[in-house]
Amino acid sequence: MSQPPVTKAMSPANPVGPAYRPGAQKPTATVSTAIKYDNVHILPQSPQLIALLTSVRIGKILIQRDEDTTKPRLFYEKLPEDIAERWVLLLDPMFATGGSATMAVDVLKSKGVPEDRILFLNVIASPEGITRFADRFPGLRVVTAFVDQCLDDKKYVRNGPPEQPG
Numbered sequence: 001m002s003q004p005p006v007t008k009a010m011s012p013a014n015p016v017g018p019a020y021r022p023g024a025q026k027p028t029a030t031v032s033t034a035i036k037y038d039n040v041h042i043l044p045q046s047p048q049l050i051a052l053l054t055s056v057r058i059g060k061i062l063i064q065r066d067e068d069t070t071k072p073r074l075f076y077e078k079l080p081e082d083i084a085e086r087w088v089l090l091l092d093p094m095f096a097t098g099g100s101a102t103m104a105v106d107v108l109k110s111k112g113v114p115e116d117r118i119l120f121l122n123v124i125a126s127p128e129g130i131t132r133f134a135d136r137f138p139g140l141r142v143v144t145a146f147v148d149q150c151l152d153d154k155k156y157v158r159n160g161p162p163e164q165p166g
Ligand SMILES: O=P(O)(O)OC[C@H]1O[C@H](OP(=O)(O)OP(=O)(O)O)[C@H](O)[C@@H]1O
Pocket: 063, 064, 065, 066, 070, 072, 092, 093, 094, 095, 096, 097, 098, 099, 100, 101, 129, 155
């Protein structure tokens, strides 16, 4: 399979996408329930596309960041048996210290997934997390929507979603 069209986010000095400016931008999305068919592009239903979509497998890794130490703890993982032969999209909306994502990538690598076949898809990243990740996994690509200014005093991304109870 050829390389997917993604860009490397390798350094906080050269982030991909707009840097987050508090007060100036908020990461919002609007999803309309009223579909205007004129604007919908239906992909051709080629056998190749259907085969691609139905071949996707979902794996799970449960990692929780300890709120006091900020260190991640691995609780559970269940991954496709043939994961070493696949491209992996690693999904987590928040990328703060990078500890949780690093642990997840270590799990994937321990299953034989090469670094350059992992794409980490993320919503808000900290410069600290990106730097740490890029040093440790130079072959791995990160695709993010926002690069925050810096971590706060709890080592949280500053503009993350409000904390949920529970
Ligand atoms: O880059 P890090 O410093 O490791 O922090 C980022 C992690 O923290 C958040 O999860 P958290 O463990 O807080 O779980 P929860 O919010 O789903 O309870 C987030 O979803 C990441 O997994």
